[in-house]
Amino acid sequence: MAMKINNRDRWRVYKKVSVMFFLAAVALTVVQRGTINMGAPFELQRSTDNSSPRTWDVTSSNCSANLNLTSQDWFQSLEDNFKQFMLYRHCRYFPMLLNHPKSCTGEIYLLMVVKSVATQHDRREVIRKTWGKEQVVDGKRIKTLFLLGKPSNQAERANHQKLVEYEDYIYGDILQWDFLDSFFNLTLKETHFLKWFHTYCPSVRYVFKGDDDVFVSVENIFEFLDSSNHEKNLFVGDVIFKAKPIRRKENKYYIPQALYNKTLYPPYAGGGGFLMDGTLARRLHWVADNLELYPIDDVFLGMCLEVLQVTPVKHNAFKTFGLVKNKNSKLNREPCFFKSMIVVHKLLPSDLMHMWNLVNSDLVCAQKVEILYLQEMMKVRAMSQRVPVYLP
Numbered sequence: 001m002a003m004k005i006n007n008r009d010r011w012r013v014y015k016k017v018s019v020m021f022f023l024a025a026v027a028l029t030v031v032q033r034g035t036i037n038m039g040a041p042f043e044l045q046r047s048t049d050n051s052s053p054r055t056w057d058v059t060s061s062n063c064s065a066n067l068n069l070t071s072q073d074w075f076q077s078l079e080d081n082f083k084q085f086m087l088y089r090h091c092r093y094f095p096m097l098l099n100h101p102k103s104c105t106g107e108i109y110l111l112m113v114v115k116s117v118a119t120q121h122d123r124r125e126v127i128r129k130t131w132g133k134e135q136v137v138d139g140k141r142i143k144t145l146f147l148l149g150k151p152s153n154q155a156e157r158a159n160h161q162k163l164v165e166y167e168d169y170i171y172g173d174i175l176q177w178d179f180l181d182s183f184f185n186l187t188l189k190e191t192h193f194l195k196w197f198h199t200y201c202p203s204v205r206y207v208f209k210g211d212d213d214v215f216v217s218v219e220n221i222f223e224f225l226d227s228s229n230h231e232k233n234l235f236v237g238d239v240i241f242k243a244k245p246i247r248r249k250e251n252k253y254y255i256p257q258a259l260y261n262k263t264l265y266p267p268y269a270g271g272g273g274f275l276m277d278g279t280l281a282r283r284l285h286w287v288a289d290n291l292e293l294y295p296i297d298d299v300f301l302g303m304c305l306e307v308l309q310v311t312p313v314k315h316n317a318f319k320t321f322g323l324v325k326n327k328n329s330k331l332n333r334e335p336c337f338f339k340s341m342i343v344v345h346k347l348l349p350s351d352l353m354h355m356w357n358l359v360n361s362d363l364v365c366a367q368k369v370e371i372l373y374l375q376e377m378m379k380v381r382a383m384s385q386r387v388p389v390y391l392p
Contacts, residue, residue: 056096056199061178063091074258079249082256082295085184089293092191097150097161098168098176104201109140110221111197111204111278115189115271116212117181118151118160121167123212126349128171130356131216142218146174147189149181183252186271186297194285197278206234207281210273215344215352217359220317221275224342230277235305237274238321238343239314241267243299253296260294268302269312272320273343283308317342336365 065087069075075086104111112132116124124146132144151160168174177192179185197207208221224236243265245255276284287304294300305312322345323331331337335358338344347355 054199055101056099056196058093058095061091061094063088066090078256078258081184082259085295086259092188092289092293093195094178094188094192096176096196097178098148098165098174099196100145100172100175101200103143103145103173104204107141108143108201108204109206110142110218111201111207112142112144112216112218113193113207113209114144114146114212115186115210116146116148118148118164119153120212121163122349123352124167126352127212128173130352131218135218137218137222140222144173146212147193148174148176149179149185149189150176152181184295187293187295187300190297190301191288191293194281194288198282198285201278204278206275207278208273208275210343211271211345213345213347213352214273214320215338215341215347215355216273217339217342220340220342224275224315224317232277232279233308233310234277234313235269235274235280235310236276236313236315236318237269238272238318239267239269239312240265241314243268255296265299266302266306267312268298268305270318270320270345271298271301272345273318274312274320275342280308280310315342319343320345322346335359335363339363339365 066089067087069086075083078086114124114127114132127144134144135142148164151157151164153160164174164176168176175193175196177188179188193209197204206225208216210216244263245260245265246253247257248254284301284304287307288300291300291304291307294303302312317340319341320343323329323334323337323341326332333355335355338355339359
């Protein structure tokens with residue numbers, strides 16, 4: 001005898017089949033998205049993406065710790081700050097607290113991007129009055145922006161944040177993200193800027209990126225860019241070749257073997273200041289989006305360049321470790337050398353303002369200064385090579 005199915009049973013079967021089809025479609029979509037996010041090699045080579053959002057698309061910072069690491073022996077051997085870094089290494093992007101999406105509107109030849117923190121408002125103020133002031137040189141527009149995370153001082157965080165917001169209300173030149181400003185989070189500042197640049201700056205020609213304690217000669221940057229035809233992959237700075245990871249725990253740049261087990265770093269430019277082509281910056285975004293984060297930001301960028309098979313160019317006018325290592329040397333206070341440099345690192349706001357005024361005055365430089373520089377370099381080289389000095 002045939003079994004009859006009433007309307008209620010037929011409706012239940014229909015609902016079950018519909019739900020099964022819906023779940024299958026969702027699972028297929030997740031798998032497809034997961035495959036895309038894996039970042040196949042050819043994906044990294046793209047310089048543009050017409051489907052990319054034109055707004056900052058990260059609205060939540062709800063990111064939990066990767067507790068799967070805690071049971072592994074190598075993780076237990078790490079220092080606390082590296083444990084913290086590894087637990088949240090997968091948290092790649094955070095919401096924006098301050099954004100200026102129209103900053104790149106119009107033709108911008110050179111975008112000056114400065115890493116800073118909330119409390120260093122005096123440094124930002126001096127930069128706005130000196131090398132970072134918005135101007136047009138030979139018909140080419142220059143724009144300056146400052147990159148910030150959240151204030152790290154928990155007790156004063158609310159007050160510092162209000163001051164930052166007021167400063168931005170006045171100048172409108174601060175980009176801020178919802179992560180704490182810390183040494184290890186400088187890499188986050190790198191990835192967030194690259195994503196922001198890719199989203200909002202489709203036509204910027206060149207990007208200078210540096211710290212808030214550097215002297216920069218915009219005039220010398222322009223002279224360098226005008227001196228010859230540069231390739232699209234231009235990346236120039238104070239490049240370090242064959243650098244070894246530092247294994248001494250007391251050093252600021254210490255890296256444990258468990259985090260990086262290779263003998264040498266790829267070539268990278270000192271983060272104090274470097275210059276790159278806008279097209280390359282957009283390509284770097286795709287690499288940075290797929291590469292595991294590394295706690296030293298300038299080394300991380302060198303790793304990204306290595307993926308793109310781009311070798312950064314060393315230029316002697318970029319001095320991201322000061323003019324000479326001897327802090328007491330007269331050369332570090334000699335304006336004639338600053339006049340010939342593109343970047344000089346490690347200047348307090350008062351020193352920067354003083355040096356800027358000297359360099360931009362009616363400065364007459366004598367040849368004896370060059371001789372002094374050569375003597376200083378010979379002295380430094382002799383000391384580094386431990387050359388014995390014989391007295392008569």
